[in-house]
Amino acid sequence: MKAAVLFKTGEPLKVIEGIEMPPLTKGQVQVKILYSGLCHSQLMEVQGGRGEDKYLPHLLGHEGVGIVEKFGEGITKVEVGDKVVIGWIKGNGLDAPGGKYPHNGYTINSGSATTLCERTIVAENRLVKLPSGFPDKLAILLGCALPTGLGIVFNELQPKPEKSIAIFGLGGIGMSALLAAKLSNPTKLIAVDVSDDKLALARKLGATHVINADLTDPVSEIYNITNNTGVDYSLEAGGTVQTIEQAFESVKDGGGQCVFASHPSNELKVTLEPHAFHRGKSIRGSWGGGSKPDTDIPKFVELYNSGKLNLESLISKKYTLEDINSAVDDLQSHRIIRALIECSSC
Numbered sequence: 001m002k003a004a005v006l007f008k009t010g011e012p013l014k015v016i017e018g019i020e021m022p023p024l025t026k027g028q029v030q031v032k033i034l035y036s037g038l039c040h041s042q043l044m045e046v047q048g049g050r051g052e053d054k055y056l057p058h059l060l061g062h063e064g065v066g067i068v069e070k071f072g073e074g075i076t077k078v079e080v081g082d083k084v085v086i087g088w089i090k091g092n093g094l095d096a097p098g099g100k101y102p103h104n105g106y107t108i109n110s111g112s113a114t115t116l117c118e119r120t121i122v123a124e125n126r127l128v129k130l131p132s133g134f135p136d137k138l139a140i141l142l143g144c145a146l147p148t149g150l151g152i153v154f155n156e157l158q159p160k161p162e163k164s165i166a167i168f169g170l171g172g173i174g175m176s177a178l179l180a181a182k183l184s185n186p187t188k189l190i191a192v193d194v195s196d197d198k199l200a201l202a203r204k205l206g207a208t209h210v211i212n213a214d215l216t217d218p219v220s221e222i223y224n225i226t227n228n229t230g231v232d233y234s235l236e237a238g239g240t241v242q243t244i245e246q247a248f249e250s251v252k253d254g255g256g257q258c259v260f261a262s263h264p265s266n267e268l269k270v271t272l273e274p275h276a277f278h279r280g281k282s283i284r285g286s287w288g289g290g291s292k293p294d295t296d297i298p299k300f301v302e303l304y305n306s307g308k309l310n311l312e313s314l315i316s317k318k319y320t321l322e323d324i325n326s327a328v329d330d331l332q333s334h335r336i337i338r339a340l341i342e343c344s345s346c
Helices: 040-047 136-143 146-157 172-182 195-204 218-225 243-248 274-276 294-307 321-332
Strands: 004-006 012-017 028-036 063-071 081-086 100-104 106-108 117-125 128-129 164-168 188-193 209-212 233-236 257-259 282-283 313-322 337-343
Touching: 004 321, 012 321, 028 136, 028 313, 040 321, 063 100, 063 136, 081 136, 081 294, 100 195, 100 257, 117 164, 128 172, 128 294, 128 313, 128 337, 136 146, 136 209, 136 282, 136 294, 136 313, 136 337, 146 172, 146 233, 164 243, 172 195, 172 337, 195 209, 209 218, 218 243, 233 243, 243 257, 243 282, 313 321
Parallel strands: 164 188, 164 233, 188 209, 233 257, 257 282, 313 337
Antiparallel strands: 004 012, 028 063, 028 117, 028 337, 063 081, 081 128, 100 106
């Protein structure tokens, strides 16, 4: 099979052909990948933002859709021919390590869910059957962006109606969160980003106010919008220390809640005002929006089918696997929300 491989952090990915598929072991499923997404997590891996990478060379990607080709011992969740969503959040089924792929005398490593490849070996508990009728090209969002973005709103923040909400960062997770937040009927839904195109789309998707953080201080502007009180809830998906700090600063005293989804480079630290905690502000991180893929993904599909989620707007551009480094550059430069990587034909 062919795959995008990270050989050295800080360098472009290499697309390698002729990689061997190893035998399957207990709990492993072989999937032909149709489409993969691209997330900020992959940028972190490529750039070395998680510290020393002990598994080089390795495959990447943690959100995709494909077709089951075969499986190892103990698999009960899927059958050959099933169309499945691949995601990084653990669900039901057996846990298993990723495949170790032989190639030209060396081994290419992988995690329990990788998707930037023509074929992959995935743990059973990283798979969910794709509900029938849901578009393949949108199904990549079910692997990470939707479980995290929708999950933070539905599972963790659970905003009450007629409250104020700010979303920092309008990538796949932030836009997904905005769609979910809109369903809570907020009085103010404020979108913050540095891209005018993304802010314009946020307006179309339901934001009542938009702020370009390159042109104005978003915290000051949020306090202006909310009559100097701050918002009831803020959700951060901007990927930087600064956006985490700003999201926390923007919530009101006496119960304002901030949840952040991003993970800046390991060596960086977040600086927060200690007294703000005494005044009743709170902040916490999110692990995949608290989602349970086997039960939440069908719910998300039902919301889409009922017309409540405009997911088509979240896919910005399609790339081939050979164009993977262009997709990485576009994501890094804030030119896209979510890339659609075509890994193999149907």
